[in-house]
Amino acid sequence: MELRDYVRILHRNWILILILLILGLAAGAGYAALQQPKYVASTQLYVSVHTEGAATGDLVQGTTFARQMVTSYVDVVSTALVLEPVIDELGLDDSVAGLSDRVTATTPLNTVLIDITVTDGDAEQAADIANTVASSFQDAVQETLEQPAVEGAVSPVQITVTEPAVTPTQPTSPNVRMLIILGGIIGLAVGIAIATLRTVLDNRIHTLHDIEALTDRPVLGGIAYDPEATKRPLIVHADPRSPRAESFRSLRTNLQFLNVDAGPRIFVISSAGPGEGKSTTTANLAIALAETGARVALVDGDLRLPRVADYMDIEGSVGLTDVLIGRIDVADALQKWGTNDLFVLPSGQVPPNPSEMLGSAAMDQVLAPLGEYFDYVLIDAPPLLLVTDAAVVGSKTRGVIIAAASGKTKKQELEGALRSLETAGVNLLGVVVTMLPTKGPDSYGYGAYTYGATHTEDAPAKKRKRAKA
Structure with a gap:
């Protein structure tokens, strides 16, 4: 480990180390108090x-x-x-x-x-x-x-x-100061040892450094942890000036400059396992992109446990599955959301064969007009380690962005997800770290923001061609 790793260990476990230091000092003082003066x-x-x-x-x-x-x-x-x-x-x-x-x-x-x-x-x-x-x-x-x-x-x-001997005025033992110092040193040593052991045995993703050690693909952004995320998942819309909303705008900026000349900007967003924030990341990123004036399509490609319709508060009974079986045209299934050019394609009814439907030629026919008309198409896909859906649909797009939760996603799980994409020949565009603490050694630098200021960014050039009906 490097020096910064040890500094991070001390920073992350300073409360534990401080407690054990105080306990060591107290134990030394207590031991001294129990000794008979000599x-x-x-x-x-x-x-x-x-x-x-x-x-x-x-x-x-x-x-x-x-x-x-x-x-x-x-x-x-x-x-x-x-x-x-x-x-x-x-x-x-x-x-x-x-x-x-x-x-x-x-x-x-x-x-x-x-x-x-x-x-x-x-x-x-x-x-x-x-x-x-x-x-x-x-x-x-x-x-x-x-x-x-x-x-x-x-x-x-x-x-x-x-x-001749004279009556001593001070005891020679116990040496109270020495015992207290010795107790503090032992407590401090035990605290550092436990902190180091916890770090060595901890196989979860915590920092950007952990991800850099697993893949050479870029870290596209870090999303701050919000304990109220379940109550207000669309933070970019609900509280646009919060630090967490700003982190989605930072992700948006990085995504805008990601391989700009490689064709339609159709991206799949997945994760290694469930509960790592992929769906909220996809929805908030779509809203942030639409803020710039871009035409954005948000597609719920999770045909097993769809969440987008609930997050966006729209009707989700008719959607992608109906389009794939030819029951409805994609233009009719899209639902406009908000005041910007953001359209949502919910998942529709849960089918018995999600992987086959996402990998079918019908899915190609859905993605083609979406990629032609919209500036960005974001597809929320199931976790990579549970099913192959994300890899299947990812092979039809520009690539996959993986969301990894700080303090939750295990390193071996992320490695497994990366191997799944590599085996399927799917391009990994980058990683988004979610649930990052806003303070401490694992926090992500969001930059200097002036809250209350209006964010003005040049909208990407809109495409002139429209999908034919």
Whole structure:
């Protein structure tokens, strides 16, 4: 994936990532609150060898001896010899092993110093234990470990407390700030991981980039998502200044410049599956084309589940099927809609053999006069993956335009629809992305529009020839 893909992932899932970040911060704070505070108190001892009246060489030897002994004394601090008297003196409810885990003795390199550190949940008790351990260690060394051979003599090893322990004012753990930051980092990492996994596993069409990865045919336009689309499907007529209506006009402009010298402008509009907005796209595009002064014919070629008559609010009982069986002439079946030169040919009664009727010679005889008289003929066809109707009628026209719904159409479904057209030898003119969000990383740039302005576009040159009756 490219950098823009990762940016899109973060943009698309920023709410999820933010929630998990907040949860991580809260979890870190909660964990810190559940931890018992720990206080650390330290004392420092100085080990020396008594060399009263000794020469300089003896002093050096004494210092060297002290350094050697200090390494052994460090291990003695956490033994029962030192800790049992501490437990008895302070009345601690601890065993030697338990207290040993909280007492640490270290010595800096090449020194005769011993640092004793005690960790405890009570600050004052931590200092008391540290000072008592230091005192007990002094007694253990001078009275037991280094007891002089001559009775009444003084031990040559002297242990001096250079820095007694004081009561700590702040706990050393838990580190609340560090735990909160760590929780936030973990939450952020989990959020990004889930967002990336969702994107990798999501096989739906979302952006124009997804379509560009599947086909080299152009994206003719993007239609904004409208939650009220079912209530007002003809948005170009109902609310001509809305952003969604403008997106149909943008599609109209692209369609006007699509292969202008390739014969009659007869286009089939289909989709991979149902519910992807092909019928509303066809109807609104027809209205937008008629706004420019062009003669437009809207044909309902979906002889299985016709919708155009309902959307246009016209009588649909007589239409294309009646023309195909010779019951009525195409000119008589066309119904004028609106104040512009827009004519609608509904589907008529649902026949038992739609594919055969659309692929018949009678369909050629219908399309020929329509293509001769009208500047644009738009045919709404059934989904490509369900039936072959769109491919059949598409072979008789300039080509097929596929409507793919953002967030709904799966990539493999669109690939299947493209393969169906390729197998049938039908020309794919381009793709229209429907149901695009108006905000966010998947939105489509509609350009800068001045709402309320009058849209003036040059109407395409009308054809001079008319279909003979």
